[in-house]
Amino acid sequence: MMKDVTLGQYFSGNSVLHRADPRAKLMFAFFYIIVLFFAKSAASFGFALLFTIMMIAISGVPFKSVIRAVKPLVFIILFTALLNIFWTKGEKVLFEWKFIHIYLEGVIFALFMAVRIVLLVVGMTIALTYTTTPIALTDGIEALLNPLKKIKVPVHDFAMMMTIAMRFIPTLIEETDKIMDAQKARGADFENGGLIKKAKSLIPILIPLFVSSFKRADDLAVAMECRSYRGGEGRTKLKQLRYGKCDIVLFILAVVFVAGILLCNYFLPYISI
Amino acid sequence: MAEPFIIAENLSFTYTDDDGDATEALKNVSFTVNAGEYVAVLGHNGSGKSTLAKLLNVILTPTGGSLTVGGHKIHADMTEDDVFAVRRDVGMVFQNPDNQLVATVVEEDVAFGPENLGIPRDEIRMRVDDALKTVGMYDHRLSQPHRLSGGQKQRVAIAGVIAMMPKCIVFDESTAMLDPRGRADVMANIRKLNDDFGITVLHITHYMDEAVMADRIIVVNDGEIYRDGTPKEVFKDVDGLRRVGLDVPQGRELLYELSLGGIKFNDNPIDIENCANLILEKYNAKKD
Amino acid sequence: MTILELSDVFFTYDKGTPDAHEALVGINLKIEQGLMTGIIGHTGCGKSTMLRMFNGLLKPDSGKILLDGKDIWENPKEISKVRFRVGLVMQYPEYQLFDETVRADIAYGPRNMGLDEAEIVRRVEAAASFAGVSADMLDRSPFELSGGQKRRVAIAGIMAMQPEVLVLDEPAAGLDPKGREDIFLGLDRYRRESGASVIIVSHSMEDMARYCDRLVVMNDAKIYMEGTQREVFGDAEKLMKIGLGVPEVTKLISLLREGGMPIAQEIYTVDDAKTALLELLGGDSK
Incomplete structure (x- = not known):
């Protein structure tokens, strides 16, 4: 059933990564991505791999779920790897057939790129989506973007929209399920037929869904007004973001990561790109 | 002497649709609700009872007559500050439990109102906890709203209103989409808010079994007040209520039907215990 | 005569995951032809799941659903034909309306059945009359109708398929007393004149007592009580034990x-x- 789709895929837990401030995690994730692009040698990629595995261990998220996050990207990873293999020119030829030349440098580059993409995705999910509730993430983004308010960027409104979207996505998924069942009960067929027939069969789902979404939006706007909502001006917040011990741990991790990568690049430059 | 909280004098409201056709939803309605009272507004769908709710919270403004709520006069030219002053005093719980919860965590949703009022954080924390305890949802404070049952969602919505500490709460068909358990839950909470906190309650409904729980019932029909009195007074006129599309409690209905069959009773109770006693009296009198 | 039978039906949602929960446990039930059967039970007792079994929206993990003696899952490809024979009106069915006119919306089911135009017109008008949809409503947009009117249009949409069994999940939910009565009287008339069997879920014991011939009480994914009004309401204590009443x-x-x-x-x-x-x-x- 569609309602099984969980949004944000948050894994509840109590690890350092779970307890860290969302702002710190956002900055950490951003930093992690940049540093990943500094990695040049086999040793530094190896270090990045170890570091990321350690992060998974700290988070307590089951390894299987991490694999699941990478799975949808397998095609993209393979595709870029193939492009890299065929397109990179180098000195040492491994294989030659008509116009196809494969160089050792190409294979190494392709491998490094693949590892980089995988680590990028795993790092992001571990630091952010798997260990941060969507609402904390929204709060973090809002807080980090706060300075933009000075130049009239509607940061609060953006965050409010995100929150409402997250609140209503499960409701709308459930509703879609219900409407589909109702139309199936009237003999609707969503599985068979050509593209046009399939597109047409969506109308009896989409129209009721739109109608009810508008009604919901209308109701919600009135309810929010009745609860004295007047935009971000003069609002206080129940939850204040506060940096703590866990954020220091995150800071240390970031320092270790960048130092490790740079040292490996410098002292163990074997097989580098 | 109780102080009036809501005063409506010749209150009218006329809708004008896109074609310019006017419909009178409320026609010259006059009534008063005192502070601390628990009043049910009973009427069938389209009777004008929901229009009344929307006027009390300045979602609509009167097109005729006058309406004063908590000392604020409601009219079309109110400033935004005036409007929000009314909404501070009058909380509202709506029909669809799904369409009034804003946040993805229960306690954050309850905090939404106080946050809007700019209340300091420590006090919000206290109010949220108290409100959730009052409605018995404290254990669910970290749950996601979409995982709750309809009745639980509605209790969260009530907590969200209590946390704003209004003087009056309007329940606009808040039980219509709930199952019997959810309805009983919400009704118990309404009673509690009135009994324990002295909050003025206006409960808009078409269920007569809920209306009988109020201190007073205003029956609305066709935009006019059809009856205004205690439940016992209102349900005396079984025939009239049926004519305006409403039910009466089965005990009262039975006594009325028996009276049509020639057996007259000298009282018109609505609860089954008193109805049974009256019938037994008649039976014993006849036996002797 | 039995028209619909559930034989030892089991169903579990999210089977094999930590969220798994049993919705139906060993359900045996016979629905009698031509009667009005009422289903009672608290939210989450499995009744909505059972309704989805009746017309093949859900497939049982084990056990059989027999329509007129034949297993409806014998040929899974033909399951949509079962849905024409067992019409299901879901809760708050007004949310399923989508077409430009009431007439076209009611015709959606019959059209999916592949009937010819004349037959569709005939069925739409018959269904509209049973459900209390007046002739002047037929050419209006369903979205400009009142809540109660929309509900009746949605019910007509199922009736127009002329199912042998008409199943309704709380058809009167949220309606005022007059609206409730209109719906129930319409269903009663439909049952008597078309000879169809009707199954209704409702929380109102008073409505059940007024309109239903047989009652089924569900609790905790099982059939808790079943029988005539006398057999079910006769044991008030047993009903009270699970928080229901007479x-x-x-x-x-x-x-x-x-x-x-x-x-x-x-x-x-x-x-x-x-x-x-x-x-x-x-x-x-x-």
Whole structure:
């Protein structure tokens, strides 16, 4: 059933990564991505791999779920790897057939790129989506973007929209399920037929869904007004973001990561790109 | 002497649709609700009872007559500050439990109102906890709203209103989409808010079994007040209520039907215990 | 005669995951042809799941659903044909309306059946009349109707398929007393004139007592009680044990019996109570 789709895929837990401030995690994730692009040698990629595995261990998220996050990207990873293999020119030829030349440098580059993409995705999910509730993430983004308010960027409104979207996505998924069942009960067929027939069969789902979404939006706007909502001006917040011990741990991790990568690049430059 | 909280004098409201056709939803309605009272507004769908709710919270403004709520006069030219002053005093719980919860965590949703009022954080924390305890949802404070049952969602919505500490709460068909358990839950909470906190309650409904729980019932029909009195007074006129599309409690209905069959009773109770006693009296009198 | 039968049906949601929960456990049930059957039970007792079994929206993990003696899952490709024979009106069905006119919306089901145009027109008009959709409503947009009117249009949309079994999940939810009565009387007339069997889920014991021939009480994914009104309402204690009750008037009758009145306990409607009491008290019963 569609309602099984969980949004944000948050894994509840109590690890350092779970307890860290969302702002710190956002900055950490951003930093992690940049540093990943500094990695040049086999040793530094190896270090990045170890570091990321350690992060998974700290988070307590089951390894299987991490694999699941990478799975949808397998095609993209393979595709870029193939492009890299065929397109990179180098000195040492491994294989030659008509116009196809494969160089050792190409294979190494392709491998490094693949590892980089995988680590990028795993790092992001571990630091952010798997260990941060969507609402904390929204709060973090809002807080980090706060300075933009000075130049009239509607940061609060953006965050409010995100929150409402997250609140209503499960409701709308459930509703879609219900409407589909109702139309199936009237003999609707969503599985068979050509593209046009399939597109047409969506109308009896989409129209009721739109109608009810508008009604919901209308109701919600009135309810929010009745609860004295007047935009971000003069609002206080129940939850204040506060940096703590866990954020220091995150800071240390970031320092270790960048130092490790740079040292490996410098002292163990074997097989580098 | 109780102080009036809501005063409506010749209150009218006329809708004008896109074609310019006017419909009178409320026609010259006059009534008063005192502070601390628990009043049910009973009427069938389209009777004008929901229009009344929307006027009390300045979602609509009167097109005729006058309406004063908590000392604020409601009219079309109110400033935004005036409007929000009314909404501070009058909380509202709506029909669809799904369409009034804003946040993805229960306690954050309850905090939404106080946050809007700019209340300091420590006090919000206290109010949220108290409100959730009052409605018995404290254990669910970290749950996601979409995982709750309809009745639980509605209790969260009530907590969200209590946390704003209004003087009056309007329940606009808040039980219509709930199952019997959810309805009983919400009704118990309404009673509690009135009994324990002295909050003025206006409960808009078409269920007569809920209306009988109020201190007073205003029956609305066709935009006019059809009856205004205690439940016992209102349900005396079984025939009239049926004519305006409403039910009466089965005990009262039975006594009325028996009276049509020639057996007259000298009282018109609505609860089954008193109805049974009256019938037994008649039976014993006849036996002797 | 049995029209629909559930035989040892089991169903679990999210089977094999930590969220798994049993919705139906060993359900055996026979629905009698031409009667109005009421299903009672708390939210989450499995009744909505059972309704989805009746017309093949859900497939049982094990067990059989027999329509007129034939297993509906014998040929899974033909399951949509079962849905035309067992019409299901879901809760708040007004949310399924989508077409430009009421007429076109009611015709959606019959059109999916592949009927010819003349037959569709005939069925739409017949269904509209049963469901209380007036002729002037047919050419209006369903979105400009009132809530109660939309509900009736949605019910007509299922009736137009002329199912042998019409199943309705809380058809009167949220409607006012007049709206409720209109719906129930319409269903009763449909059942009598078309000979179809009707299955209704409702929380109102008073409505159940007024309209249903047989009652099924569900609790905790199982059938808790089943039988005639007398068999189910006769055991008020058993109903009370799971937080359900009997009609108000039946409670009143119990009080009268406790008070020493020789009145039959099997009274579930105000009309029956009136007749019995007038006899005892010597009133004029006409």
